[in-house]
Amino acid sequence: MRFVALSALLLTAFPAAAQVLDEKAAKAALFPVRGHVVQVSSKLSERDQQTVRALVPLMAEQLRQPVRYYAAIAYSPKDGLAHDSIQAAMNYHSIEAASDAAVTACNGARSKGAPPCQLAARMVPKRYQPRALTLSIDATAAFDKAYRKAKSPKAFAISNATGSWGMGSSDAAAVAACEKTGKPKDCRIVIRD
Structure with a gap:
């Protein structure tokens, strides 16, 4: 039994x-291929939330392609948002997979002794739900x-x-x-x- x-x-x-x-x-x-939203972590300060929102178009410009869902941005709270440890994972098949990839990459790049990385933002389709x-x-x-x-x-x-x-x-x-x-x-x- x-x-x-x-x-x-x-x-x-x-x-x-x-x-x-x-x-x-x-x-x-x-979901449709058009339209996505950026969900910024509420754990970030208002200033850091604005910084993350500004990062998404900069990433698209540097990559010469739009940031597509499913994507995630991870950062080390000790290192901050202007450190090499900030990492993004894009064009995955689920938000969970993108989040795991971004956090794993960030943890590999964070400063010695810095606490584990956290999500700063996720890119999902409009009206996203599992x-x-x-x-x-x-x-x-x-x-x-x-x-x-x-x-x-x-x-x-x-x-x-x-x-x-x-x-x-x-x-x-x-x-x-x-x-x-x-x-x-x-x-x-x-x-x-």
Whole structure:
């Protein structure tokens, strides 16, 4: 009985991780590619909040591309916002993955003895709320422009660790396409028809 209860708990705790959607369900779950908002941490002072809001367009200018969701900016409170430890992670498939990547990168760059990094801001779609499936803007655009036009059988794979994605006429082809960019080890199928 314990095994059954534990299995039921695990299945309900991680439904999105194992769930594979079809095209219709994926289309309903995904956010539009246009429009995002910057959510700045309320833990920051008003001045620091303004600084973070000003950083986003500067990052876009330096990168020569817009800052796309899902993205996060992390900083070390001791180092502040004008230190090399401030790090951003952009174009991930979920806000959790972007946040983890930004905090991990920041912790690797913070000053010796500085406390762990925290989130300064997150970039999410307008009217963001958790859904069964979220994809980066680039992956969502590919789903809209290519996947939906492709004939079945077809599959769409993503890497939460890197933001990579790929499509193919089979699960294996989609995973292989996903693994070509950045060499992720966690590509998995999220859409299949």
